[in-house]
Amino acid sequence: MQWLVNGNSKYGYGMWYDIAVIAPSVAFLTFLVLQMKSSLEKLRRSGSSSYIMASCYALLWLVAIFNLLWCLLQVWQGLPSQATAFNVLSLVTRSGMLLLEVSVVVFLLQGNHVRGWDALLQSLILSSIIAGIDVTVKAIYIFGYGVPLFIDGNDVGDWHKWGFWLVHKLLLVAVYASILCLPHTKWQNRLPAKPTFYNYICALFVLNTTSALGCGLLASGIGFGYWIYGITNICYHAFYPPLLYATFLRDFFQEEDLHLEDVYYSEMKDAGFFDADWD
Template identity: 50%
Template sequence: MSRSVEGPEGQIDLNNVTDLNLNCNENDTFAVVSSVLFVLYLAVKAKKNINKLCNGGSYIIISYYALLWIVTLLNLACSFLQAWQCSPGKEVPWNILSLFTASGMLYLEISLMIFLLNDNYMNAMETLAYTSIVSGIIVSVDALLKAIYVFGFGVPLFNRNVGSSHTVKWGLWIVHTLLLAAAYGFILFVHFSKWREKLPPRPTFYNYVVIMFIFSATTLFACGMAGFGASLGNWLYDFTVLCYHSLYLPFLYLTFLADFFQEEDFLLDNAYYSEMKDAGFFDADWE
């Protein structure tokens, strides 16, 4: 039975409002729990990790660890405030928070790809400067374009409950995910080509790239289906967004930072860190 009330723009279907609220809250629990657990994990490890950074960490690792903390806290705020995307009057703060969080996570992705593609002749400070400049330019342009579409043209890029009615939104996300999938695909191509010696010879790096390539391709497929009005596309896109915000930051930490903070391997695994130094991950000198 349909229920409606008179609003400033005419009749409002209360059943649709209820369904919308359910859609806004159905994934909150998992996102919040996963975000809180990761923050607690970082907090428990913080004292030991900071001590190791002070005693022998490079500027690259220090800056990356600090950025990881910032993005993790932004992502935690997003997970707690998901209902804002469905709350009248909260669209602007939700879009601002989502834009900063998305830009931070994209910066982490882009900077890691640049690390992997750096020429080995670059030292740590050159790598840090080069990576910061290139990643900053790419992310700034991306954030500016998103801000223009969200705040200038009213495209609901960060609202997952608009379905397939906004073709511009899905077109933008298709371009975004296509570029990311192409970048990860290029790294895989280099790995299996004659230029593979330019990349750090660590299997975990390529496991990361393979997983992110598959994830980007899946998201691209979901956006394409959603743009054509397929309900499966909307569901799959919601699932990829949930996985990205819940699992990407822990996955990144375990892949690139966890080994650095391991007590037993910190001084003993010289070959491992030598390879990473050649790739520009660490300072040239260790204490």
């Protein structure tokens, strides 16, 4: 399977895979840098009312930075000298992204029952526990049993690795499927009314379902699963941070700009700038 070959190494997916993962990560981090001044100013003006957004924004920055480092380092993932660094960085990156996933879902599912600091604190505590358990189990697999969870190569049919990822993905599928079913239950009022929330959940449900399919094929010894798993890997590392920003932060940072545009339009309309349009 030549598409798996990266140079003379049996590890990795190849140059185009590396580019597909790295380029979006660089682009998004560049976007965050360009928008940082206005974003921080918006958070400062919002004061204490925006601490939830500030927390999410800070976590997004950390994950975006670690994710870019992971994308750059994964080019050399097959080199023995880089194995430990790659595994540690992968653990940190994946745990940070899982922390964000769980925090967002837990916070939004609390509905109107808990507000403010209580909601944020409960979300962070629960997500930290889940992310902590996740990173501990993965560390045991990698450093205790020598299972290369994050290093992809000539391992089709390795049930210890792909069976682990299959179970991991199926657990996430079950969580997101349950959330998608909530509108048809008595707990529907706990869900946020924002339509983009459901788009976010649907995207992660489809992504994890597809990834689980790839893991299942690889665990069964079918090499085509690498195509599926590789594509979902690209989508997750390249597009999850932008998806999170677009779903939960973009409206917050653009809210004032849109409000100002409405004000300017109203003032210009009152001044008669658009009267000629009716002639």
